[in-house]
Amino acid sequence: MQERLDKARRLEALGVDPFGARFDGAEPIAALRERCPDEPLEDPTAAPAGRGAGRVMRYRDHGKVVFLDIADRTGVIQVYLRKNDIGDDAFAIVQLLDLGDHLGVAGTVQKTRKGEVSLFAESVAFLGKAMLPIPEKWHGLRDVEMRYRRRYVDLFANPDVRDAFVKRTGVIRDIRAFLDARGFLEVETPMMHPIVGGAAARPFITHLNALDMPLYLRIAPELYLKRLLVGGLERVYEINRNFRNEGMSPRHNPEFTMLEVYEAYGDYHSMMDLTEALFVELFSRYCGDTKVTYQGMEIDVAGPFRRAKYHDLFEEAAGFGFYDREQVIAKAKALDVFDAEAPYEKIANEVFEELVEVNLVQPTFVYDYPKAICPLTKAKRDEPEVAERFELFVCKMEIANAFTELNDPVDQEARFAAQVATKDDEAPGEIDHDYVRALAHGMPPAGGLGVGIDRLIMLLNDAASIKDVILFPFMRRIDEVPGAVDAADAEDEGAEDADGPGGMSGAGEP
RNA sequence: GGGGGCGUAGCUCAGCGGUAGAGCAGUGGCCUUUUAAGCCAUUGGUCGAAGGUUCGAAUCCUUCCGCCCUCACCA
DSSP: OHHHHHHHHHHHHTTOOTTOOOOTTOOOHHHHHHTSOSSOOSSGGGSOEEEEEEEEEEEEEOSSEEEEEEEETTEEEEEEEEHHHHOHHHHHHHHTOOTTOEEEEEEEEEEOTTOOEEEEEEEEEEEEOOSSOOOOTTTOOOOHHHHHHTHHHHHHHOHHHHHHHHHHHHHHHHHHHHHHHTTOEEOOOOSEESSOOSSOSOOOEEEETTTTEEEEEOSOSHHHHHHHHHTTOOEEEEEEEEEOOSOOBTTBOSEEEEEEEEEETOOHHHHHHHHHHHHHHHHHHHTOSSEEEETTEEEEOSSOOEEEEHHHHHHHHHSSOTTOHHHHHHHHHHTTOOOTTSOHHHHHHHHHHHHTGGGOOSOEEEEEEEGGGOTTBOBOSSOTTEEEEEEEEETTEEEEEEEEBOOOHHHHHHHHHHHHHTOOTTSOSSOOHHHHHHHHTTOOOEEEEEEEHHHHHHHHHTOSSGGGSSSSOOOOOOOOOOOHHHHHHHHHHOGGGTTGGGGOSSSSOO
16 A cells, blocks of 8 residues: 555656546457457558557566556456557556556557467556555455445456446346337336335335425335326336335345336236246347256246246145145144234245245246235236236246236225235335325226346346345445555554544544 | 354465464566566565453354354245
8 A cells, every 4th residue: 555655656756647537549448359460460560559448457577578457348458568669758657557557558459479469559648546456366356245345346356247237237228128119118206205105015214304204215116107007108117226124135135126017908918928028038138048047947938938827836736725724724834834813815825935936946927816915906807816916936036026907996995994904014004095096087907017127137147146236235334444545644644643533534424 | 033154464265272374466676478477585464353261262162243144034
């Protein structure tokens, strides 16, 4: 650290700003590499000109020749620097380089005698000093805690990580394109809700000072999107964050990204078709046309996906029916999921989760759920105990949830009232009367779909943890001691800051 | 919250009762085609924290902190 500060001063003495400035005309390194002639040239002056910038990741000093590798967002390229080519002044700057610094290079693109694609430097521009060292060159940054807490290091030290997040963005862009092409309108609905709704989960609570009222970070956008169906937007979707104040796990982050889609005049079968088309397209684009491996599980993604009724799967796995109370309760007790307080359907659903869900490796649409566990879903006309709902499971993960939307305001109000009456701390505390009023204005029959985007990206990236697909996953706060930069400054400035962390930013008061 | 595991140099890791180690990174040299460059020399540690056991603790015990896995929770 101190040594790097000294180098920064020595750069200043050479008339170089240690934190650089604008550098125009740099090509992506991947593009430079593509333009490189296939073989070393007889006449090196014939090589194409090239200009690149990036972070110095390797440095091989040969005296009056230096090889270094610079990396940008697209790749890595070797830079070949000869004192004769760039001159004494520029070479003095090169000798002050540290791993992690940013450097701009202008020269020609050609292969070295050993065949390495290289940027043969004619001039260099110092673009920025790194005061802290980069991780070990061979292993990178492995410590998972550091990788999550200091993603900025993880991203430049581990190219796979950067690629995974670039892929994430690509997937989301493709989802938008897929829906846009089918006439769906992307919208933004409130993230702060006066009434919790659209799912069953504990919310984060906040407060709006201006109106002196409590607000909740949304647990789902559902009720607002369906208001838009009433408004006549007919086909809408939203991709954005939901917040749930619940347990964290490799598949749960307190804030997570959800896609919700609503299609007027559709139903859960139309959403099943839409979901299947989207997933088949994404799998084939990002993984492979037919087979995908996730965490050692090989799945067939060519489609069509298996479609199986909830009750059939239940019976197939259990050997008895969903409403065979005695056997179901006995099984629940045997599986240690029996809860004497819970309604029957909830207990039976626990049995379903234990017996069926944990085995759903191949992509499977499970449909026709018991109505009692689906408060926002329309019941089947000829089977009033069955809700028109499906969930898509892939590799034992619930990845999508969809249903034919309940659009009867009277029924909806009754179901809300029943929820509120349960006193379940995950049920809404009050009825959303405005939502009921919206339905009363006439919501078209519709299919609605929710897709956990983070989990989908996990599948596409073969990521074991949701933290591997979220740039800055939630981590418990740790009180940082003042960083190396502050400490060195304090040393430098003398005793003024010697009273320690109290005066430092970051670790103290919000 | 329960159970299990981990925490040693900037990074990746050995060491597991007897003087704190290696590689990489760093620092000083040599070298005008190397690529995990090489060669010589060298700096660097409250062994996560605090107690305890012991002649002696990175090592054994207790508590705490953080992370990972797992269970619970999570339509």
